[in-house]
Amino acid sequence: MYIEVETVIPAELSDPTWRLYTEAFDELRTTAVQRHVMHRDEFDEVLRDQRVLKYLGHDPERAHQLAALATFTNELDTMPLISPDYFAHRWPQLYAEKRIWYIGFFAIHPDCRGSGIFELVIADMWQRVQASDGIAALDICRRNDRIGLARAIHQTLTSLTEGASASRMDEQTYWLYELPARP
Template identity: 55%
Template sequence: MHVDVEKVLTGTRREEAWHLYTTAFEELRYAAVQRHLMHRGEFDEVLADDRVEKYVSLTSDGRLAGLSTFTNDLDAMPLISPDYFAHRWPDRYAERRIWYLGFVAIAADQRRSGVFEALIEKMWRVVRANAGIAALDLCARNESRQLDAAITRTLTALTPDVVATRLDTQAFWSWELPTAS
């Protein structure tokens, strides 16, 4: 599976990317309390930002099979706190050896095709070559689907001594009055 790295996505490819992104993550709009999807303006900014690499895989007929975003400039990513990473790993943060994977979106007809693994592998090679750290956000929904385990399997095949660590957990609670009978 071939993966290209692009600095900027524009025009038709950006529209195709937006469609892939919203389709791939539609369920998270109602399955997760906290917003996990970027708004269109945020998405366009990320795809136009050359600090964020776009890992792109195409089908044999040129359609977008998979897309991920990846950067070691953590200020470029919405929805995360660069200060967290700077505090936890000050040296690696200062040396820009922490990469954040914003998302991995796979077209529905390309799941189980190896696209996901190819994208993860290509990004991991960058991290490994720089003795760095890779991080991403997984909501409980994706953990229940064992996405963390799938990524760990892929990375372990490439680097047997890789260590996966949960960085943070957030729980949302509610309190309500009982319904009248």
């Protein structure tokens, strides 16, 4: 396994990256209330934006298919599904100095989960956070939290930096109110 970090995805990778993204996140369309999956135009815009780092994970045994794709940036206005104002208000100096890093998404092909690509990408991202003396953030829906994503990231980070900590920034729950059953 190896990774490449790019600022722009070449046009010939547009469809393969979209396919990996949708395969990895398609079930979130029906398991999460909040929209977690970008529309194709948003996706293409993020991949064209040079302010966003793109991580391409490769498995030499899968020569013609991507193993992973992730986005990472300290330009928070490039991320269509977050509020940069939240970060600017809470950490004004870090925000102004572009020391808040955000993982837009991290898609791993189902056949490559457990391959080590996750740890390679997270380690590179964390190195950038450390170099800027910054902080890193991402959103994790309840479904992904339940399957251990937050725990896996925390374990990876503490293996790289003893004493690294994690805290929940925000949480949103959705409520449903129903009429009683009719007799």
